Amino acid sequence: MALTRVSGKPGDPGTAGGPRTSGKHRRPSRPGRHHGRIAGAAATLATGGVAATLATPAFAADRSAPAAEDTALRQTVVLGDALRESIGDQAEAQESAADTAAAMAAAEARAKREAAQAKRIADARAKEKRAAEARAAREAERKRLNTFVLPVAGSYVSTQYQAAGAAWSSGSHTGVDFHAAEGTPVLSVGAGTVVEAGWDGSYGNSVVIKMSDGTYTQYGHLSAINVTVGRQVDPGQQIGRAGNTGNSFGAHLHFEARTSTEYGSDLDPVAYLRSHGVSL
Structure with missing residues (x-):
């Protein structure tokens, strides 16, 4: 076979058959990434496609069973609902x-x-009751x-006050x-305290009472004495009995x-008693 000479200078990039040098204007070529992806897909189809095809019916058959993730999620939801109900x-x-507690505190x-x-x-x-009792007292x-x-x-009065006669020493x-028969009750004419009670010469058995107004009353010729010195007496309280003791007729x-x-x-005993409201 005859050789055809191609003219040109050695190393000339435009000359056919001449040596090609690398430089900054040209990089060495390398396979692209898409070529690798295409090759990988082809390999998958060549080697795993059948397995994938064969596995597809089994996968389709198990679609009714929940996946583990679904089961766990459902359990979490159920537990969450129960927890919410318990908290509620x-x-x-x-x-x-x-x-x-508030109702009890209010009550x-x-x-x-x-x-x-x-x-x-x-x-x-x-x-009010104590005040009424005090007022009543x-x-x-x-x-x-x-x-x-x-x-x-x-x-009634049988002999008047200041009557004259030799019967009285004054x-x-x-x-x-x-006027009173033997043994007739003799009463205190008012409230007071007994200051004398006993024999008193010409008065015979005698009682002297200091009255509440500071005056004194005397009861003579008694046949009996029913009180003692220091005794508190009320109006109308019996202090003795009428008699004929002492200088009496x-x-x-x-x-x-x-x-x-x-x-x-x-x-004057009559005026005294009348001044205290006694009628006689």
């Missing part, structure tokens, strides 16, 4: 307990307020101190005589009113 129940129970506070109100009412009523005491009666119930009667009661216990401090 606990929240409702706590809310109910809180409501119950207790209301009971305390009602008890305090009832106590205030009871205290006010007790205070004061009124009773006032009445007791200001009540006077006859020394012999239903009697020449006149220092008191009044009340028959059973009667000698009654005097005085400014002191001393003889000669006498007052």
Whole structure:
């Protein structure tokens, strides 16, 4: 075979058959990446395609069974729902307990307020009752101190005050005589304290009482004495019995009113009793 000479300089890039040199204007060629992908796909088709084809019916047959991931997800959802329900129940129970506690606290506070109100009412009523009792006691005491009666119930004066006669050492009667049979009850004409009780010379058995207004009354010629010194007496209380002891000419009661216990401090007994509301 004949050789055809191609003209040109050696190394000339435009000359056919000349040596080709590499340089910055040309890189050595290499297979592209897409060529590798194509080759890989071809290899897969050549070697694994059949396996993939064969595996496809089995995979299709198991499509009804849930995958492991699906099962776990469903279990998580179920557990989450149960947890939410449990948390909701606990929240409702706590809310109910809180409501119950609040209701009990409110009821207790209301009971305390009602008890305090009832106590205030009871205290006010007790205070009012005590005040009423105190008023009644004061009124009773006032009445007791200001009540006077006859020394012999239903009697009358048989000998007047300052009557003249030799029967009296002073020449006149220092008191009044009340008609009374032997043993007739003799009463205190008012409230007071017994300061003398016993034998007193011409007065015989005698009782002297200091009255609540500071005056004194004397009861003479008694057949019996029923009180002792220091005894508190009320109006109309029996202090003895009428008699005929001492300088006396028959059973009667000698009654005097005085400014002191001393003889000669006498007052008009009738005027004294009338000034204290006694009618005679």
